[in-house]
Amino acid sequence: MGNYEIQIQPQQILSAIHEHLTNTFFRQPKTESKKVFTQISNGEDIPFLEISSQEKGDVVAALALDHSEFVGKLNFSAFRDILGAHLHLIGEKLKNEEALNIFTNEQTGDILFNIPGILERDNAINILVTGVEQRNAGELVVKMMFLDPANFIDAGKKA
Numbered sequence: 637m638g639n640y641e642i643q644i645q646p647q648q649i650l651s652a653i654h655e656h657l658t659n660t661f662f663r664q665p666k667t668e669s670k671k672v673f674t675q676i677s678n679g680e681d682i683p684f685l686e687i688s689s690q691e692k693g694d695v696v697a698a699l700a701l702d703h704s705e706f707v708g709k710l711n712f713s714a715f716r717d718i719l720g721a722h723l724h725l726i727g728e729k730l731k732n733e734e735a736l737n738i739f740t741n742e743q744t745g746d747i748l749f750n751i752p753g754i755l756e757r758d759n760a761i762n763i764l765v766t767g768v769e770q771r772n773a774g775e776l777v778v779k780m781m782f783l784d785p786a787n788f789i790d791a792g793k794k795a
Contacts, residue, residue: 646736646738646747646749647736648687649687649768649776650726650736650749650766651730652685652687653685653766653768654723654726654727654730656684656685656699657723658723660672660684660699661716661719662716662723669712669716673712673715673716674712676700676701676780677701677703677710677715681699681700681777682698683696683698684697684698684699685697685699685778695774695775695776696774696775696776697768697775697776697777697778699778699780700777700778700779701780701781702779702780702782703781705782705783705784706762707760707761707762707785708757708758708762714755714757714762717755718753718754719753721753721754721755722751722753722764722765722766722780723753724753725751725752725753726751729751736749737750737751738750746770747768748766749765749766749768752764752765753765760785761785762782762785763782763783763785764783765780765781765783766778766779766781767779767781
């Protein structure tokens with residue numbers, strides 16, 4: 637790939653992320669999905685998707701998971717449940733062409749889609765969001781991350 641600047645619209649990348657997460661975790665055999673979960677939950681970045689920008693080359697993205705703020709023990713079942721809720725909300729926003737609630741880091745170009753998947757299980761609440769980090773020209777990391785729900789509870793009490 638050349639040293640071209642490639643612009644990808646947030647809707648385009650979120651749509652690709654939605655499709656690939658759905659395919660990876662809900663449309664292929666559970667044994668394959670569980671292998672991917674095991675890799676990303678162990679801290680591995682794995683090849684995930686490629687987006688073509690026609691004449692300027694492709695953008696490749698790895699998939700990563702940050703579960704350092706997950707409350708409780710993260711297993712495949714809990715992950716799929718919260719991911720399903722997260723993907724449902726993303727799908728609704730894309731289908732209805734709603735605002736995507738994006739936070740952008742102006743210096744790095746990283747973005748966070750503030751479309752949280754929320755799961756309450758065993759008296760614990762967990763929140764999953766997805767972001768995109770740019771590593772190099774044409775190389776991204778799709779990062780799913782759990783947020784500490786205490787930050788949101790405390791914020792709600794102060795308001």
